[in-house]
Structure formats: structure tokens, C-alpha cells
Amino acid sequence: MKKNDKAARNARLSLVGGNVPAAAETVEGYRSSLEHLTDELERLELRLRLQLVLEDKTFPGNGLPALPFLEGHLPTFPEGEAEVSPETDAGHFSQELARLTRRIAQKVEASHQSGIKLPLPRLSQQLKLKPLEEDILIACLAPELDRRFEAMYAYLQDDLTSRSPTVDILLRLFTSTEEERAAARLIFDKASPLMRVLMDTAGEWKDSRIPLLAKPLKLENWTVNHLLGFQMLDERLLEAAELCFPHLEPQPAAASLLAGTAEDIVRFVRYYSTKETIPHHLFYCCGPDGAEAVNAIKAACISLERPLLMVNTDSLPILDGDYTQLLGLLGRHTLLDDTVLCLVGFDSLTAEGEGDRSRRRIKPLLEMLCSCAPLAFIVGESSWSQQLPDREMNFIQIDLTPPNEQHRLTMWEHYSRDYTLLPQIDLTEFTDKFRFTPGQIRAALRNGENLAVWKGSGAAESLDGSPAPIGEKELYESCYLQSGRSLQALATKVKPFYSWDMLVLPTDQTDQLREICRQMKHRALVYGRWGFDKRLSLGKGMNVMFAGPPGVGKTMAAEVIAGELSLELYKIDVSQIVSKYIGETEKNLSRIFKEAETSNAILFFDEADALFGKRTEVKDAHDRYANVETSYLLQKMEEYTGIVILATNLSQNLDEAFLRRLHARVEFPFPEKPQREAIWRGMFPKDAPLDANLDYAFMADKLNLAGGSIKNIALNAAFFAAHEGSPIGMRHIMLAAKREYIKQGKTFLKTDYDPYDKLMEV
Incomplete structure (x- = not known):
């Protein structure tokens, strides 16, 4: 043809x-x-x-x-x-x-x-x-x-x-x-x-x-x-995404601080669904609890009867070619499967600030959302402002503020119903000490039960399937596991060892320390139920300065407070915080305060005058940025709701702005003879063999030293005695005292220590 x-x-x-x-x-x-x-x-x-x-x-x-x-x-x-x-x-x-x-x-x-x-x-x-x-x-x-x-x-x-x-x-x-x-x-x-x-x-x-x-x-x-009608995830997205169907899954009854937020989302979307032109909606959920934000988003998807595509932006590749391809696949899923898109871990994309690399990542992402995602959510911790492409899109930022004391208590009481807690546990105490999000509260209770079973306290009870009882010790340990991990990179965790009876101070200073503890114990009552938090926007924590010469007990006092309040104590290493690179010091400080906030940890800045010194006259760029660091630190101290202790040997070197922001200032005096004798008597453990002729009055009178030096002498004397196989006696004390004086560059004349000077000649 x-x-x-x-x-x-x-x-x-x-x-x-x-x-x-x-x-x-x-x-x-x-x-x-x-x-x-x-x-x-x-x-x-x-x-x-x-x-x-x-x-x-x-x-x-x-x-x-x-x-x-x-x-x-x-x-x-x-x-x-x-x-x-x-x-x-x-x-x-x-x-x-x-x-x-x-x-x-x-x-x-x-x-x-x-x-x-x-x-x-x-x-x-x-x-x-x-x-x-x-x-x-x-x-x-x-x-x-x-x-x-x-x-x-x-x-x-x-x-x-x-x-x-x-x-x-x-x-x-x-x-x-x-x-x-x-x-x-x-x-x-x-x-x-x-x-x-x-x-x-x-x-x-x-x-x-x-x-x-x-x-x-x-x-x-x-x-x-x-x-064919199958809603399946493209295999190339398996490492970065998960397809969920909240509206088809059985939902257990649960309390949520964000139940109202989910209702607002649904109301917002349904309002615009009645319009002839339906714009795309992008919600940015900003706050510390990403898990709770996701729960609210899932609750909204249940009401809207829509599947949810969860994407972990941390798992998206860095290479531009692969990144762009995966964005296209995500957009295809969202558009054709009528899926709600949710991006979590978004801070990883904005970590580099306004750099070119960050913009290269965010721009194609926003283009994809504008063209392919009628309903999308971004979950991040920090606030984010971005110029959206010139298209019709509703952008709503939802600020998820941390729960207050009453809400935290409600969450603790609700989630603890699924566990067995020993009667002595006071949830109000945990509510006040740990500023946890609902997700962290759930994790703390779950890990607390794991610790109870592992350590044997709940092993027998758990064999029949019933919940293992959680003790106070296990719950505290579990709570500390929820925070402080990143903090240890810039600070040293100090395990509280000392108690009130080991702390030798004048009555007035001891009373000041007890007042600090009482104020922290009653925070929930005063700020929460009495409503004082509504009168204060900042300064709800405790900024305390310990001033005094070396060895007078400043670090010991910090440990006593931490032990009394059952809080973690972190000693800040100033050398790791201060950086010669512009902006790095602020980043380090931000990380410290952010991580410490959740556990209400005590931040102990030793030799604080090196970091908190007086602001200088601006003569060059380094002076200007040094003053910026100081101002930034003042800001973070005011925002922090826990205890910040500044220990210094020279309080006169501190910036006046710091002194104005202090809630308490405790002067640690050099110990007088009665205090020195009390320190000597409390220095030796009960199991240490002591000579019956130890002359505490002589040691307190003649060895005019602070508590730190007394501790060194007692410890060295113990080693001298252990070598000789004899009880700790005055000869060992005098030999150790001689070594301590020489170490400090002080004169040690035997004639000043009669009658015990002859013991050092034997």
C-alpha cells in the first residue's frame, strides 16, 4: 500500500x-x-x-x-x-x-x-x-x-x-x-x-x-x-524518608500539649480548601521538641485523612546532583500521592548560616515545595526567616515554646500511668529540676524502667509481664541520660562528693549557700503556682559569685549545692571555650547553655575573671569582638533558668555588668584558727589509722593554710605513713607540710614548729 x-x-x-x-x-x-x-x-x-x-x-x-x-x-x-x-x-x-x-x-x-x-x-x-x-x-x-x-x-x-x-x-x-x-x-x-x-x-x-x-x-x-494504586516509597528515598499512614493506624489515647496546634492546622487548611484558588501551605514548627511537633502533625493528618511523608534532612546527600534528584522524587511523591510532606532535622540545612552552600540547598527545596507540596511542614529548633519564591504560598511559623512547670507536671503524671513508680518518688521534684519536653519525659520513664530491670530492683516483678517498679535513683540516672551528652565536650562533669558537714565556713556564708538551695527548691511554687513567672521575662535562674583566695572551698561549696539539689555539676574549661576565631566563642557558649537548660545543670566557671573580665576600650577589631563575647555571655546568663556559679580569686577584676546581674555573692574568707582546726579534724576518713597524739590545735595554729593546702598535707602524710607501715602521726604531718610550703614558695623554718621540728630529723 x-x-x-x-x-x-x-x-x-x-x-x-x-x-x-x-x-x-x-x-x-x-x-x-x-x-x-x-x-x-x-x-x-x-x-x-x-x-x-x-x-x-x-x-x-x-x-x-x-x-x-x-x-x-x-x-x-x-x-x-x-x-x-x-x-x-x-x-x-x-x-x-x-x-x-x-x-x-x-x-x-x-x-x-x-x-x-x-x-x-x-x-x-x-x-x-x-x-x-x-x-x-x-x-x-x-x-x-x-x-x-x-x-x-x-x-x-x-x-x-x-x-x-x-x-x-x-x-x-x-x-x-x-x-x-x-x-x-x-x-x-x-x-x-x-x-x-x-x-x-x-x-x-x-x-x-x-x-x-x-x-x-x-x-x-x-x-x-x-x-496500580499502591502507595509505596521510591527505593532511592529509603535512607532519608518514611511513608506513614496516621489516619489508618490505631491511635492510643495520649495527652499532647500541641493538640490545639493540630486543630489550628486542620482549621487553617480547611478554610482555604473552600477557596477557588487553593494556595500551598508551608508551616515551620520551631521549638525544642521536634518529636512533639511531629505528633501534632500526625494528629492533623488523621483529621485530614492524608498520608505523611517524613523526611530526615540529615540523611539527604551533600552532592548537588543527588540532592536535586531526591528533591524531585520527594516532590513527585507529595504531588501525585496526595501526601503531606514533613521535613525534620532542618537545622542541618541552615547550620552554615547565610553561606552560599546553605542557599544552594534551601533555594531548590523551596522551589519544590512551591510547585509540588500543597501542604508541607518543616520542623527545626531555631527560628528561620527565608524569602519565599514569588509564588502563591501561605507561610506560617508555629513557635513551640517549652512547656512550663504545670504542663511538665501534667505530662509526667500522664505518661507515668504506664509505669510503676516507688512511693517515695515526687514527680513535682522532677518537674522542677528537669525542663524536659514531652518526648524526653517519655524516654526518661522508659529508660528508668530499663535501668530498674537491669539493676535488679524490678527484675522479679517484670517476669510476669507487669511493669518493673522504678526507684528514685534509676529515674534520676535516666533523666541525666537525656541531657548533658554534648555538654561534656566543653565542660567536665563533676560528681558531687562533699556534704554540708564537710564544708567549713562561717555561719553567714553557710546560710547564704542554704538560701540558694532553698530558692531553687521552691522555684515551681513561686514562679509557677504563685505566678511570678508572668512578672519576669528574664533572670529566673540563679547567678552566683564565689569570691576568695585559692583553696578556701569554692569548688567544694558548688559540689555541696549540686548534691543537695540532686543536680549535675559541670565545671567549664575556659581554655576550650575561648577561641581566637571570631564568632566561635559565642557558638561554644550557646552550646553550653542550650544543653544545660534541659537538665537544669549547674554551670561552674572556675577562675571566671579570665572569661568574665572587664570590657575594654575598643582600640582594634579584637577588642570589639571581645566585648561582643562578654555581652553575649551576659545575655545567656540572664536567659538561663538554672544556676551559674562564677568562681574568682579577684572579684575586683569582674565587669560591673556581671556584678549587677548577680543574685548572690558569697565571700569565702581565709579560714581562721577555729575553722582550720575543724578542717583538720574532718580531713581524715574514719578508716584511716591515726596516731592518738595528733595535735590538731598546733596544726591549726602553726600551719596557716587554706583548706586546699590542708587537704594536700593530709593526703601526703597518709602516703608517708603507708610507706612506713605506721599510723598517721605528727612526723608525717610535718614532713608533708614542709613539702607543701616549698611547693608554694613559702619559707619553712624548723624553729617555728617547736616541739615537732625535731621529728623531721629522725
């Missing part, structure tokens, strides 16, 4: 559903995507068989296998007729094709009216696909569902090895004129939605040496699953 004749016949037999009058009939909609696709594949086979007729390839005896769902549709011919007219065959297939096209359209509409969402029509609507692109999509889907279509394509292409549809065969199937054929080439451009979103464009498709008409097409595996 001549080419012009074939083109004319193609035009004459153009497949338009309206060519055949439609009989009025009532049809039921498709119940599943598979039912719909089965009819679409039947329609595709009719097109293929029609194409075989038009290309003079379907005559009796050609051996072409029939596909099962066309049984009864093939034409019958009078008995004895040797040859079948191609015109008769083509007319039959055209009529059947028009009938089936009309029937599919009616059933799709019926499904839509009954609320059944078929993937193919919805995908076509979201991507704005033309009918020709839908036909191409079905043609590429066919060999994925039935491999016998591969034989059809190979036969039509006169190449048994070409078993996938090429651009050429698709244009021959679905276009009628050369003009249509030329215009349809744009469908296969890499920027078209069909190729960019749905097709696998690896392999031969990237080879520029292969003509476009000869290139085979293949759907991505995700596209096939989507068309």
Missing part, C-alpha cells in the same frame, strides 16, 4: 469516540485501579490490531497470537472466503475502539461521582497531561503488566529484539498526520512532565547518538506501582 493511501486511511479512521452514536446506558464505576487499567489495556490492544491492519500486517494465517481479553471481538467472515478485506477489519476495530473509549470515560466519571479516586485520571490532572500523553503512558505500562505486549511491539517494529515501545511506534499509533507527528515530539523533551516525572530516562535515553524516534521508553518502577 502506498504511503499516501495509508495516511488517508489513518485520517479517515481517526479514533474519535463521538464517531459512533452512543446508546443511553447506566454504568457502574470502577472499583479499583486494576479494573480501570484492564479496560485501558484492552483499548490499547484494539489500537495495536488496528495499526496492524493499517500497515497491512493482519491477514488470516499470519500466526499472530491473540490476547485473551480480545476473545469475541475479532470479526468473523463468510465460510469459504479466501481473503479478508483490510477495510472490513479496520472498520470493525474502529467501532470497537470508539465503543470501549466511550465506556471507559463513562465508568471513570461514575467512579469520580462515587468518590473513588483512580490513579490515572488524578495523575493526568495533577501533571496536566494531554490525551495523547495518557495514551503514551498506557502504552508504556502495558509490557510492565503483560509481557505479550512485547511481542506486539516487536512485530510492529519489525525487530524481534525491540520489545519496548519506541518513540516511532508511539507516534505511529497515536497520531494521524505528519503535522501531529512533528508536534508530538515535544512530549518526549526532558522537561515535559511525562519524561521528567514518570519515565526512566537512564541508559539508552541519555545517548545523544541515538535518534529520538529509535529510543525505547520505559516507566519507572514507582510509576507502575502508582498506577
Whole structure:
């Protein structure tokens, strides 16, 4: 057959559903995507068989296998007729094709009216696909569902090895004129939605040496699953994302501080759903408890009956190529699966501030959200302001403030119902000491039970499946595990050892220390139930200065306070905080205060005058930034709600701004003779062997030293006695005292220590 004749016949037999009058009939909609696709594949086979007729390839005896769902549709011919007219065959297939096209359209509409969402029509609507692109999509889907279509394509292409549809065969199937054929080439451009979103464009498709008409097409595996009605995560996203279905999962009853936030989100989204133009919504949830924010988002998804795509931005690759590709995959999931997108760990993308690298990451992310995510959430800890692309998008920042004392107590009481706590545990005490988020409270109780079972306190009870009882010690240990890990990189954790009876100070100083403890113990009452927190925006913590010469008990007093309050004590290493690089000192300070906040840890800055010295006159850039560091530290001290202790040997060197912000100032005097004797008597452990003739009055009178030096002498004397195998006596004390004086550069004259000076000569 001549080419012009074939083109004319193609035009004459153009497949338009309206060519055949439609009989009025009532049809039921498709119940599943598979039912719909089965009819679409039947329609595709009719097109293929029609194409075989038009290309003079379907005559009796050609051996072409029939596909099962066309049984009864093939034409019958009078008995004895040797040859079948191609015109008769083509007319039959055209009529059947028009009938089936009309029937599919009616059933799709019926499904839509009954609320059944078929993937193919919805995908076509979201991507704005033309009918020709839908036909191409079905043609590429066919060999994925039935491999016998591969034989059809190979036969039509006169190449048994070409078993996938090429651009050429698709244009021959679905276009009628050369003009249509030329215009349809744009469908296969890499920027078209069909190729960019749905097709696998690896392999031969990237080879520029292969003509476009000869290139085979293949759907991505995700596209096939989507068309079949499966909501599955693309395998390339498995390391960074998780697909959740909160509205289909059983929800246990739970208290949530953010239940009202979830209701606000739903109300906001539903309000705009009534508008003709529905903008995209981006919510930025900012606060310390990302887990609780996610719970609120899941609660909103339950009400909206939407799946949730959780993405951990920490797991997204750094390389721009992979990063951009994964953003495209996330956008495809969100748009075509009608999924709510939630990005957690967002601070990892903004950690570099306003640098070029950060902008290169955030800009394509926002472009994807604007184009593909009707409803998206970003969860981060720090505030974030970003210029959104010039598109219609609602941006709402939700500030998730840390729960106050009353809310924390409510959470402790609620979540502890699932555990067995020993009667002596006072949840109010834990509420005040640990400024935990709901997620941290749940983790503390769970780990507390683990510790109880592991240490044996609850092992017997747990064997029958009942909860193991959690003791106060286990719960404290579990709470400390929730915080302080990062703090240890910049500070030394000090385990409180000393008690009140070991601390020798004048009565006034001891009373001051006890007042500090009492104030911290009654914080929940005064700030919470009495409402004083509403009168103070800053300065709710305790900033205390311990001033005095070395060895007078400043560190010991800090340990006593930590032990009394059952709080962790961190001694700040100033050398690791101060950095010569601009801005690094502030970052270190921020990390310290942020990590200490959750556990209400005591921050002990020893030799604070080195870090908290007076601000200097600005003579150069270094002076300016040194003053910035000092001001930043003042700000963090005011914001901190725990105890900050500044220990200094020279209080006169401290900046006046620090002194104004102090809540208490405790002067540690050099011990007088009565205090020194008390220190000597309390220095030796009860198990240490002591000579009965130890002269405490003489030691207190003649050895005019501070407590730190007395401790050194007592310890060295013990080693002298241990070497000799005798009790600790005055000779050992005097030998150790001589060594201590020499170490400090002081004069040690034997004649000043009569009558014990002769003991050192033996």
C-alpha cells in the first residue's frame, strides 16, 4: 500500500469516540485501579490490531497470537472466503475502539461521582497531561503488566529484539498526520512532565547518538506501582524518608500539649480548601521538641485523612546532583500521592548560616515545595526567616515554646500511668529540676524502667509481664541520660562528693549557700503556682559569685549545692571555650547553655575573671569582638533558668555588668584558727589509722593554710605513713607540710614548729 493511501486511511479512521452514536446506558464505576487499567489495556490492544491492519500486517494465517481479553471481538467472515478485506477489519476495530473509549470515560466519571479516586485520571490532572500523553503512558505500562505486549511491539517494529515501545511506534499509533507527528515530539523533551516525572530516562535515553524516534521508553518502577494504586516509597528515598499512614493506624489515647496546634492546622487548611484558588501551605514548627511537633502533625493528618511523608534532612546527600534528584522524587511523591510532606532535622540545612552552600540547598527545596507540596511542614529548633519564591504560598511559623512547670507536671503524671513508680518518688521534684519536653519525659520513664530491670530492683516483678517498679535513683540516672551528652565536650562533669558537714565556713556564708538551695527548691511554687513567672521575662535562674583566695572551698561549696539539689555539676574549661576565631566563642557558649537548660545543670566557671573580665576600650577589631563575647555571655546568663556559679580569686577584676546581674555573692574568707582546726579534724576518713597524739590545735595554729593546702598535707602524710607501715602521726604531718610550703614558695623554718621540728630529723 502506498504511503499516501495509508495516511488517508489513518485520517479517515481517526479514533474519535463521538464517531459512533452512543446508546443511553447506566454504568457502574470502577472499583479499583486494576479494573480501570484492564479496560485501558484492552483499548490499547484494539489500537495495536488496528495499526496492524493499517500497515497491512493482519491477514488470516499470519500466526499472530491473540490476547485473551480480545476473545469475541475479532470479526468473523463468510465460510469459504479466501481473503479478508483490510477495510472490513479496520472498520470493525474502529467501532470497537470508539465503543470501549466511550465506556471507559463513562465508568471513570461514575467512579469520580462515587468518590473513588483512580490513579490515572488524578495523575493526568495533577501533571496536566494531554490525551495523547495518557495514551503514551498506557502504552508504556502495558509490557510492565503483560509481557505479550512485547511481542506486539516487536512485530510492529519489525525487530524481534525491540520489545519496548519506541518513540516511532508511539507516534505511529497515536497520531494521524505528519503535522501531529512533528508536534508530538515535544512530549518526549526532558522537561515535559511525562519524561521528567514518570519515565526512566537512564541508559539508552541519555545517548545523544541515538535518534529520538529509535529510543525505547520505559516507566519507572514507582510509576507502575502508582498506577496500580499502591502507595509505596521510591527505593532511592529509603535512607532519608518514611511513608506513614496516621489516619489508618490505631491511635492510643495520649495527652499532647500541641493538640490545639493540630486543630489550628486542620482549621487553617480547611478554610482555604473552600477557596477557588487553593494556595500551598508551608508551616515551620520551631521549638525544642521536634518529636512533639511531629505528633501534632500526625494528629492533623488523621483529621485530614492524608498520608505523611517524613523526611530526615540529615540523611539527604551533600552532592548537588543527588540532592536535586531526591528533591524531585520527594516532590513527585507529595504531588501525585496526595501526601503531606514533613521535613525534620532542618537545622542541618541552615547550620552554615547565610553561606552560599546553605542557599544552594534551601533555594531548590523551596522551589519544590512551591510547585509540588500543597501542604508541607518543616520542623527545626531555631527560628528561620527565608524569602519565599514569588509564588502563591501561605507561610506560617508555629513557635513551640517549652512547656512550663504545670504542663511538665501534667505530662509526667500522664505518661507515668504506664509505669510503676516507688512511693517515695515526687514527680513535682522532677518537674522542677528537669525542663524536659514531652518526648524526653517519655524516654526518661522508659529508660528508668530499663535501668530498674537491669539493676535488679524490678527484675522479679517484670517476669510476669507487669511493669518493673522504678526507684528514685534509676529515674534520676535516666533523666541525666537525656541531657548533658554534648555538654561534656566543653565542660567536665563533676560528681558531687562533699556534704554540708564537710564544708567549713562561717555561719553567714553557710546560710547564704542554704538560701540558694532553698530558692531553687521552691522555684515551681513561686514562679509557677504563685505566678511570678508572668512578672519576669528574664533572670529566673540563679547567678552566683564565689569570691576568695585559692583553696578556701569554692569548688567544694558548688559540689555541696549540686548534691543537695540532686543536680549535675559541670565545671567549664575556659581554655576550650575561648577561641581566637571570631564568632566561635559565642557558638561554644550557646552550646553550653542550650544543653544545660534541659537538665537544669549547674554551670561552674572556675577562675571566671579570665572569661568574665572587664570590657575594654575598643582600640582594634579584637577588642570589639571581645566585648561582643562578654555581652553575649551576659545575655545567656540572664536567659538561663538554672544556676551559674562564677568562681574568682579577684572579684575586683569582674565587669560591673556581671556584678549587677548577680543574685548572690558569697565571700569565702581565709579560714581562721577555729575553722582550720575543724578542717583538720574532718580531713581524715574514719578508716584511716591515726596516731592518738595528733595535735590538731598546733596544726591549726602553726600551719596557716587554706583548706586546699590542708587537704594536700593530709593526703601526703597518709602516703608517708603507708610507706612506713605506721599510723598517721605528727612526723608525717610535718614532713608533708614542709613539702607543701616549698611547693608554694613559702619559707619553712624548723624553729617555728617547736616541739615537732625535731621529728623531721629522725
